[in-house]
Amino acid sequence: MNTERGYEELLDEAYQLPNGHAKLELLEEAARIADSLGEVDAGYEIRGEIVETATFSGYPRKALVAFSWQLGQYDKNPEEYYDYPLLWSYKWIVDNLLCFPEIERAQIDNLLEDMRRRYQEHGYNDRTYWYYRFTLALQSGELDEAGQFLQQLRPMERDGMSDCEACEQNEFVEYYMRLGDDEQLLDAAQPILAKKMTCAEIPHLTISKVLLPLHRQGRQQEADKYQKQGYRLIKDNHDFLRCVGEQIGYLTVTDPFKGLELFEKHISWTAEHEDPLDNMLFHGYAAALFRRLAEEQVNFNVKLPSFYPYPEHATDVSRLAAQYSEMALETARKLDKRNHNQYYVTYIQALPR
Secondary structure, three states: OOOOOOHHHHHHHHHOOOOOHHHHHHHHHHHHHHHHOOOHHHHHHHHHHHHHHHHOOOOHHHHHHHHHHHHHHHHHOHHHOOHHHHHHHHHHHHHHHOOOOOOOHHHHHHHHHHHHHHHHHOOOOOHHHHHHHHHHHHHOOOHHHHHHHHHHHOOOOOOOOOOOHHHHHHHHHHHHHHHOOHHHHHHHHHHHHOOOOOOOOOOHHHHHHHHHHHHHOOOHHHHHHHHHHHHHHHOOOHHHHHHHHHHHHHHHHHOHHHHHHHHHHHHHHHHOOOOHHHHHHHHHHHHHHHHHHOOOOOOOOOOOOOOOOOHHHHHOHHHHHHHHHHHHHHHHHHHHHHHOOOHHHHHHHOOOO
């Protein structure tokens, strides 16, 4: 352990970096040094930074570990810590739990109820609870239940634990995308596309969802414009792996050779990305892309990452399609088994949407 550098120095260096692996490594080293020195309060604050950085860089498992440490420490000495950041980040943790098929639904529901209890104890209403009931149902493929929760939360008053309006609106766009309702999706996306609702991750997360609906409505020029605009926003942050996959899905239909360029640029992200759901969707879109490219009468030499187990597939896009499809379906089966449905297997088989 490098204890020659104090954790304060590492923190100062980390704060100069954008969210990502390099920043996360510095924060984790700072936490280890603080722990070795018995600096519990410093360790608590550093882990708060780890939770935020990991959440928005594609490392939800690291966020979960750091948050669990924080929560345990807070419950030992609640009077020692400012509660608002912990309560706020609890939402990020709950939102990411469903991506891990090994985490049982009962455990996720218990954590959501624990979050609700803590919010009530601190004077917040139940709107955020019902909002995350909605998002968890949506992520589980329980679309009827998601619709019911959405109706329940809409009339409720926002409070200090509510997500920003732009993030919530993006989730409504996601809901209509999963329903396959292009008209409602584009209506819901309009305030975001018009820049009336923005935040650190919006419109980044939204633009990739409107591309195929615009294409299906014959608005090709508009869709192409948003594809270029959206890609510029997401191309440098691993947290947007799913959005890159959605862009590949659009290009599979409209310009598969450009879709191949995006695949080659971003497939390496899957090696470190900790979200199995996002990896699954990226692989599913890749499989659809290679099925489309197999229809072309050309020779390929796809630039595959060093960790890909079958380098000989570089010249055989049909084999790549089969391999990436199986990689996606392996995770889809696990998620469906946990969720007691066939939602994600069906979803992957229908890509692009």
